[in-house]
Structure formats: C-alpha cells, structure tokens
Amino acid sequence: xxxxxxxxxxxxxxxxxxxxxxxxxxxxxxxxxxxxxxxxxxxxxxxxxxxxxxxxxxxxxxxxxxxxxxxxxxxxxxxxxxxxxxxxxxxxxxxxxxxxxxxxxxxxxxxxxxxxxxxxxxxxxxxxxxxxxxxxxxxxxxxxxxxxxxxxxxxxxxxxxxxxxxxxxxxxxxxxxxxxxxxxxxxxxxxxxxxxxxxxxxxxxxxxxxxxxxxxxxxxxxxxxxxxxxxxxxxxxxxxxxxxxxxxxxxxxxxxxxxxxxxxxxxxxxxxxxxxxxxxxxxxxxxxxxxxxxxxxxxxxxxxxxxxxxxxxxxxxxxxx
Ligand code: ADP
Ligand code: MG
Numbered sequence: 369x370x371x372x373x374x375x376x377x378x379x380x381x382x383x384x385x386x387x388x389x390x391x392x393x394x395x396x397x398x399x400x401x402x403x404x405x406x407x408x409x410x411x412x413x414x415x416x417x418x419x420x421x422x423x424x425x426x427x428x429x430x431x432x433x434x435x436x437x438x439x440x441x442x443x444x445x446x447x448x449x450x451x452x453x454x455x456x457x458x459x460x461x462x463x464x465x466x467x468x469x470x471x472x473x474x475x476x477x478x479x480x481x482x483x484x485x486x487x488x489x490x491x492x493x494x495x496x497x498x499x500x501x502x503x504x505x506x507x508x509x510x511x512x513x514x515x516x517x518x519x520x521x522x523x524x525x526x527x528x529x530x531x532x533x534x535x536x537x538x539x540x541x542x543x544x545x546x547x548x549x550x551x552x553x554x555x556x557x558x559x560x561x562x563x564x565x566x567x568x569x570x571x572x573x574x575x576x577x578x579x580x581x582x583x584x585x586x587x588x589x590x591x592x593x594x595x596x597x598x599x600x601x602x603x604x605x606x607x608x609x610x611x612x613x614x615x616x617x618x619x620x621x622x623x624x625x626x627x628x629x630x631x632x633x634x635x636x637x638x639x640x641x642x643x644x645x646x647x648x649x650x651x652x653x654x655x656x657x658x659x660x661x662x663x664x665x666x667x668x669x670x671x672x673x674x675x676x677x678x679x680x681x682x683x684x685x686x687x688x689x
Contacts, residue, residue, distance in 0.1 A: 373462035375490050382471040390452050390486045399486035402613035407504040414439045418495040419682045428466045430558040432473030439501040441631040444567035445579035447511040448503030450481050455488035456498035511577035516595035518664035520575055522634035523656045527561050528609035531556035533627030560631035570649035577635035582592035583626045601660035604673040636662055
C-alpha cells in the first residue's frame with residue numbers, strides 16, 4: 369500500500385494501458401519486446417531525484433514530460449528510434465493530484481513519439497523517477513561519441529543554449545529575469561524537447577554525437593576523449609536566446625559552457641557534409657549551428673569574440689566531485 373490507494377490500483381489507474389507494439393506490456397513479470405530483424409536494441413537509463421535533478425516547484429505534468437524527455441534525448445544522441453520504456457517510481461504518497469498530471473505529461477510525450485510504457489516498479493519513498501528507454505537502430509549504424517575526426521565541424525542543435533541554467537540561476541535568486549524571460553527559460557528547464565527526429569536524420573551523416581545534459585564543455589570533453597581528438601569552439605557562434613543575450617557576459621558564459629540540462633544534440637560531421645547536415649535539420653524541423661572544429665591536437669580551445677584563443681578545461685558536472 370502507498371497511502372489510501374493500493375500499489376496495484378495506482379499502477380492500473382495511472383500507468384497500465386493496452387499493449388500496442390510490445391508483444392506484452394504492463395501486468396506480467398516481464399514485458400516482451402520484439403526489435404525488427406537486423407536492428408540493434410539501444411538501451412538507456414536516467415534517474416531523477418528531487419532536489420538534485422528537479423526542484424520541488426516543478427509542476428507534476430512537466431516533471432512527467434521531463435523524466436521521459438531526458439531519456440529520449442539519449443536515444444536521439446545514438447540515432448535510435450524509440451520503442452518502449454519502463455518506469456521505476458518512488459513517491460511519498462499515492463497522491464492523485466500528483467499522479468494524474470504526472471502521468472499526463474509522461475504518457476503525452478510517449479504518445480507523441482508513439483512509444484509505450486511496458487512495465488516498471490512502484491514503491492513508497494522519496495520522490496525519485498527512474499526511466500529506462502528501449503530503442504532500435506540498424507546494426508552498426510548507431511551514432512557514438514567515438515567517431516569525431518580532425519577537420520570535422522562541430523554542430524549544436526537548438527537556438528537557446530544555456531537557457532535551462534539561466535532559469536536555475538533565477539530560481540536560486542542569483543539573477544532577476546523579466547516575466548517573459550523567466551517563463552521562456554523555465555520552459556527550457558522544465559519542458560526540454562528531445563531531438564529524436566534529428567538523431568535519426570543524422571545517421572550516416574554525423575561522425576559522432578552526444579546529447580548535452582551536463583554542460584557544453586563537459587560533454588564536448590566526453591566526445592574528445594572517446595574520439596582521441598581535440599577541438600576549438602567559437603564562443604561567438606553559440607546559439608543564444610534573447611533572454612540570455614540580455615545577461616552580463618560572465619553569466620552568459622557560465623550558462624552556456626557549464627550550464628547543463630540543455631538536451632540539445634552536439635555532433636560532428638566533415639565540412640563537405642554541411643549541406644547534408646542542414647537537410648537533416650530541416651527534415652527534423654530544428655535549427656543547427658556550426659560552433660567549432662575538431663582538431664588533431666588534443667585539448668579544448670575557446671575562441672573569444674575578439675579572436676583570442678585560450679585553452680579550456682573540459683570538465684562537466686560531476687555529482688561526486
Ligand atoms: P513484480 O513483483 O513481479 O516486480 P510488481 O508487482 O512490482 O511486479 O508489478 C506488477 C506489474 O506492474 C508488472 O508488470 C510491472 O512491470 C508493472 N508496474 C509496476 N510499477 C509500474 C509503473 N510505475 N509503471 C508501469 N508499470 C508498472
Ligand atoms: Mg515490483
């Protein structure tokens with residue numbers, strides 16, 4: 369029992385729906401999935417803990433959306449098509465005022481990607497949401513962190529790098545935003561759009577990809593280490609929202625380079641594929657911007673707006689640092 373509503377009543381009421389593509393969904397000891405012949409299963413898990421990954425002020429519907437969105441973003445980074453997901457949910461009470469909108473946000477995003485919730489686990493405890501997503505990708509075609517080559521252009525999706533971090537700074541009282549700016553950046557933080565269609569369109573075009581979850585510098589660092597290369601980033605090229613452009617330069621830099629929670633795709637492609645990259649972005653309905661270049665020389669360099677280049681440390685967010 370979790371409060372007045374029993375565990376099984378809770379699952380039936382909020383999370384059980386008829387299986388669609390899955391051979392077997394919620395209700396038995398395992399779900400059964402059937403990837404198409406020739407496809408590899410892509411699997412990723414993300415855990416969201418209250419106070420660490422989300423604020424207690426987030427509306428439940430947005431929390432449901434975000435919990436799945438951050439997982440879909442990992443599939444996007446691999447160029448995998450989403451199939452299904454499981455939900456491990458720990459919550460203090462079986463509160464319908466939380467569960468109703470939470471399930472709406474979660475399953476609404478699932479419906480938009482035509483994927484289904486096939487199982488999970490539910491327990492009483494501190495609010496924690498663990499989702500595992502399953503996707504499929506033609507064998508050998510997944511986008512990896514390890515494929516970037518010297519001379520490749522580095523691209524990033526979206527138009528508002530750093531906005532999620534700006535919203536967090538506003539919640540923390542470190543910056544005051546005008547009403548519209550606050551709403552826009554809060555949406556960026558609470559309602560990220562996973563770039564699934566872009567990831568699919570970049571198969572065979574991008575040489576490497578990663579989704580930006582821990583901050584640009586740290587995530588670029590993951591690609592550079594996995595690929596055994598270096599890079600130079602053009603700071604003036606980073607896509608910047610109107611809200612962030614109104615902030616002072618130091619804050620802007622912190623939000624864009626160390627920010628986190630962007631859920632945009634960062635990917636590399638040879639310069640001669642620039643048109644194919646643009647076509648992929650157009651097909652996916654999302655903007656992409658070239659923000660730098662992969663170098664043979666190890667290390668990460670930042671080119672300032674005035675042309676000066678300085679060495680940076682590629683260290684992202686680390687929960688245990
Ligand atoms: P078991 O004891 O075998 O782990 P449970 O009693 O925990 O099974 O769960 C019963 C069924 O409900 C299983 O099919 C499980 O996958 C599903 N389930 C449990 N919690 C959730 C949830 N939060 N969302 C979706 N399905 C769930
Ligand atoms: Mg169980």
